[in-house]
Amino acid sequence: MNGIKVNGLTHDYGHGRGVFDVSFEVKEGETLGFLGPNGAGKSTTMRHLMGFSKPQSGTVEINGLDCTKEHCKVMEEVGYLPGEVVMPDGLNGWQFIKMMQGMKRTGSDERVRYLLERFKADPSGSVRRMSIGEKRKLAVAAAFMNDAGVLLLDEPSSGLDPLMQEVFIDLIREEKERGKTILLSSHIFSEVEALCDRIAIIKDGKLVSVVDAAEIKHGLHNVITVGFSSEKDYSEFLSSGMEVSGDDRKELKCSVIVDDEEINRFIALIKRFRIRSFAEHSVTLEEYFMHFYKNTKTFGGAAYA
Ligand SMILES: Nc1ncnc2c1ncn2[C@@H]1O[C@H](COP(=O)(O)OP(=O)(O)OP(=O)(O)O)[C@@H](O)[C@H]1O
Ligand SMILES: [Mg+2]
The missing domain is CATH 3.30.70 (Alpha-Beta Plaits)
Known part of the structure; x- marks a missing residue:
């Protein structure tokens, strides 16, 4: 199946922390908003989807690939924007972009230039001296540069100023129109309302609700x-x-x-x-x-x- 499938994902870090029996799907071409308080398990779920952590039980799949066992193939199919952007200190922005292009083995220079221009990002300086927002813009460019069909976006617009948040929302709308499958975690309700087809709510590591965005907009309650x-x-x-x-x-x-x-x-x-x-x-x-x-x-x- 194309898209994202999380089935019974469990990783218990002790003291009630972690994710517990989390199951949901993001169908091909769908955008699922992933909402939850701090520490709820959003980033943990995404890290499992990227194959960075191994589930204690349950399975995670992207486009039919097991994210744990086929981590390298999954990386090529996915654009990932981590919640916390960590960049190697000694690099300048261009070197970071080149490093990411090398890792993904794709990402045409033309698309990179397009994304950097769109976000008014300047990669010429050292990443150590960049502000949080400047780093985030480079990370956004890196997440979108391989034009992947599946996007895992962990609080994508945090650290972006309101103008850049708008640019970001426009970009996601276009990506949706191009049929991308998107899992987007956020604390910004307007962003989730503007972009998501369905919304999954996670709390204390457990999924508590999955609702149609239209159902809420049309006021069933x-x-x-x-x-x-x-x-x-x-x-x-x-x-x-x-x-x-x-x-x-x-x-x-x-x-x-x-x-x-x-x-x-x-x-x-x-x-x-x-x-x-x-x-x-x-x-x-x-x-x-x-x-x-x-x-x-x-x-x-x-x-x-
Ligand atoms: N490697 C780990 N070792 C121990 N505990 C962990 C580990 N990874 C995550 N946790 C714990 O699991 C819980 C879920 O963390 P996670 O980062 O997924 O939350 P989140 O929903 O992304 O929150 P936020 O909105 O603050 O980003 C937290 O209590 C966190 O401390
Ligand atoms: Mg997080």
Whole structure:
């Protein structure tokens, strides 16, 4: 199968750290956003896909190749942007680019020049003296230079200024149109929303949700914020058993995530109270994600419309 396949990937580093029974697929031509708090296991999963670490159990495949056993072949099929860019100290930018071209055994000079120009990167200086952003731009050029069909991008736009983030988003859009298969980890919701077809959320090394980006955009879940007329009504609603995602005692407001099947129960309940205001909006990706970040069953406090 072309694309990325992670099946039961487990690597236990002890003390609850690592990745545990992680399974997902990125189909050919699809972009999967990989979201999760710090230390969740995103980079670890990507390192296994690059064959840098060996799974304790489970398998990782790219374009039907076993990433652990066929590491060298996989390297040729993949463009990888690591989360942390480490460059050998004694090199200048051009030498780094040449080194990467040698390692990948591809990467035409023309494409390298195109990428460097696009990101306004200047490889003439020593990498030791480059800023984080300057190094990141070279690493982006290196990841894209072999025009690989599969891209593993670990927080690709971290360290890039807002202008360069835009350049980067445009580049990914073009790569998507050209049919690339992309796994993209990020902490930037707007970037994930703009680029990803599906989103996988990982927490404490375990996959907790895989959702269609369109499902969130089209608002399958809604947040309803109700303002109550009195402290008594507000308190009674809070103790009614309805799962409240956010509340503001000062404003006497409560927010509730209501799915289509819960709407009647919610309306029947709310009729018992005197209400001052009522507002509804679709759950944003950020709210959806924060729900998993916060380790609660609710959607956090950012729910006021
Ligand atoms: N080689 C290793 N030895 C021990 N622990 C490790 C090793 N590699 C990763 N870990 C642990 O596994 C967990 C997952 O780390 P990982 O780097 O994959 O997180 P992440 O999701 O990429 O986080 P971030 O958003 O901060 O980049 C962390 O707790 C980390 O300390
Ligand atoms: Mg990481």
